[in-house]
Amino acid sequence: xxxxxxxxxxxxxxxxxxxxxxxxxxxxxxxxxxxxxxxxxxxxxxxxxxxxxxxxxxxxxxxxxxxxxxxxxxxxxxxxxxxxxxxxxxxxxxxxxxxxxxxxxxxxxxxxxxxxxxxxxxxxxxxxxxxxxxxxxxxxxxxxxxxxxxxxxxxxxxxxxxxxxxxxxxxxxxxxxxxxxxxxxxxxxxxxxxxxxxxxxxxxxxxxxxxxxxxxxxxxxxxxxxxxxxxxxxxxxxxxxxxxxxxxxxxxxxxxxxxxxxxxxxxxxx
Amino acid sequence: xxxxxxxxxxxxxxxxxxxxxxxxxxxxxxxxxxxxxxxxxxxxxxxxxxxxxxxxxxxxxxxxxxxxxxxxxxxxxxxxxxxxxxxxxxxxxxxxxxxxxxxxxxxxxxxxxxxxxxxxxxxxxxxxxxxxxxxxxxxxxxxxxxxxxxxxxxxxxxxxxxxxxxxxxxxxxxxxxxxxxxxxxxxxxxxxxxxxxxxxxxxxxxxxxxxxxxxxxxxxxxxxxxxxxxxxxxxxxxxxxxxxxxxxxxxxxxxxxxxx
Numbered sequence: 260x261x262x263x264x265x266x267x268x269x270x271x272x273x274x275x276x277x278x279x280x281x282x283x284x285x286x287x288x289x290x291x292x293x294x295x296x297x298x299x300x301x302x303x304x305x306x307x308x309x310x311x312x313x314x315x316x317x318x319x320x321x322x323x324x325x326x327x328x329x330x331x332x333x334x335x336x337x338x339x340x341x342x343x344x345x346x347x348x349x350x351x352x353x354x355x356x357x358x359x360x361x362x363x364x365x366x367x368x369x370x371x372x373x374x375x376x377x378x379x380x381x382x383x384x385x386x387x388x389x390x391x392x393x394x395x396x397x398x399x400x401x402x403x404x405x406x407x408x409x410x411x412x413x414x415x416x417x418x419x420x421x422x423x424x425x426x427x428x429x430x431x432x433x434x435x436x437x438x439x440x441x442x443x444x445x446x447x448x449x450x451x452x453x454x455x456x457x458x459x460x461x462x463x464x465x466x467x468x469x470x471x472x473x474x475x476x477x478x479x480x481x482x483x484x485x486x487x488x489x490x491x492x493x494x495x496x497x498x499x500x501x502x503x504x505x506x507x508x509x510x511x512x513x514x515x516x517x518x519x520x521x522x523x524x525x526x527x528x529x
Numbered sequence: 530x531x532x533x534x535x536x537x538x539x540x541x542x543x544x545x546x547x548x549x550x551x552x553x554x555x556x557x558x559x560x561x562x563x564x565x566x567x568x569x570x571x572x573x574x575x576x577x578x579x580x581x582x583x584x585x586x587x588x589x590x591x592x593x594x595x596x597x598x599x600x601x602x603x604x605x606x607x608x609x610x611x612x613x614x615x616x617x618x619x620x621x622x623x624x625x626x627x628x629x630x631x632x633x634x635x636x637x638x639x640x641x642x643x644x645x646x647x648x649x650x651x652x653x654x655x656x657x658x659x660x661x662x663x664x665x666x667x668x669x670x671x672x673x674x675x676x677x678x679x680x681x682x683x684x685x686x687x688x689x690x691x692x693x694x695x696x697x698x699x700x701x702x703x704x705x706x707x708x709x710x711x712x713x714x715x716x717x718x719x720x721x722x723x724x725x726x727x728x729x730x731x732x733x734x735x736x737x738x739x740x741x742x743x744x745x746x747x748x749x750x751x752x753x754x755x756x757x758x759x760x761x762x763x764x765x766x767x768x769x770x771x772x773x774x775x776x777x778x779x780x781x782x783x784x785x786x787x788x789x
């Protein structure tokens with residue numbers, strides 16, 4: 260099964276990835292390694308899209324290209340576009356990024372870390388306080404403004420990172436396995452809380468994970484990606500209203516089906 | 530007793546023990562010309578502080594001269610070292626070429642460097658400055674090089690994803706990561722600098738604390754030699770603990786061990 264429709268940016272598209280190919284040169288033998296092979300996907304406004312795939316399949320590279328951290332040359336093939344949706348001034352799209360590790364600046368307070376993102380995005384200074392308070396409250400860290408990150412637990416640090424990314428009111432929120440470094444109980448709590456946040460802040464999210472259950476529980480749209488070749492081999496919609504329960508039979512069945520699907524692709528490769 | 534109070538007691542105690550050993554040794558030696566006891570030295574320091582020394586110069590004048598030379602030379606060595614170290618850390622070309630030279634400078638005995646510097650540049654301010662720059666700069670450069678290498682790339686990526694400009698990158702991402710390296714270079718480098726300045730002064734640069742060591746040493750008046758050494762040590766320790774340590778604990782308030 261290979262669904263790779265030529266995606267066309269609709270009016271409400273926030274991220275449009277078209278036939279994106281990314282190669283790394285291998286210094287050893289002068290050859291090339293294809294990290295991403297003709298990837299196409301569309302994320303619409305307000306949508307929660309997830310890319311699921313095994314470790315090392317190039318998921319993070321894709322997010323990094325969208326975020327502009329990783330370069331992408333046109334000769335490698337395809338294109339990536341991010342559209343600016345906010346009515347406010349500023350022509351460049353706002354991208355919020357939550358990484359696997361919190362990546363906080365430990366020498367700045369919690370508030371300082373969020374202000375770092377706001378200042379980088381040239382958010383008007385008079386709105387900083389309001390944004391900090393609002394989003395810290397949303398991630399359940401009200402009153403921690405003056406605390407330093409190293410005094411917080413791993414889960415709390417990741418909450419600060421989420422607040423930092425949300426505070427800039429991003430057109431697209433990129434999340435790269437944000438709960439994979441947390442213990443399962445904390446991760447589960449964080450997924451519930453993220454769902455709450457989704458219903459309040461309604462961000463557009465592109466979420467990368469290797470955890471099928473997490474993807475099914477959180478997403479509207481799932482792109483399944485294989486490694487070698489790094490392709491999207493299936494796209495699925497999850498039509499379950501929020502708030503969801505992980506033990507919901509529909510979600511559970513869908514997860515089982517996706518696991519089967521993955522194994523059939525992996526087996527075919529062996 | 531709190532750990533803090535305990536620490537202070539231990540420190541004061543060890544100094545007291547050292548003074549007792551000194552005092553006992555002086556009594557056993559029973560030769561004031563060679564090893565005067567602590568009481569005599571304390572009296573000598575006290576008298577010195579209130580009187581003009583040889584050539585009509587007060588001890589404060591000599592301290593000022595030495596401190597002035599130390600600060601200027603130290604500033605020059607720090608600036609050069611930070612510049613060179615960062616360039617090495619960020620540019621491969623400089624890393625390889627300078628990495629071959631720096632060990633040569635680092636292994637050179639300090640006393641030889643001071644000797645050559647005053648020989649080539651004269652027994653004056655320039656001589657002592659060159660000596661300090663020659664010894665301290667490579668040390669600072671190596672420290673900064675390591676700081677630049679240890680920079681966390683994932684934080685730089687994070688900052689770039691939020692579109693932080695260069696000014697913000699430098700102020701909030703680069704400098705805070707380099708600060709521990711700058712401070713360690715600062716404390717160690719400062720200690721090296723005043724020793725080199727004092728050494729250059731004993732070699733014959735006019736005035737300063739080192740000049741006074743030598744002045745009294747030539748006349749073999751040990752109580753004055755020791756008095757000047759102790760005045761010197763107290764002055765530098767006061768700077769180290771009164772000024773630098775305070776700055777440091779302020780700059781690293783974000784570390785959990787510092788925040789009380």
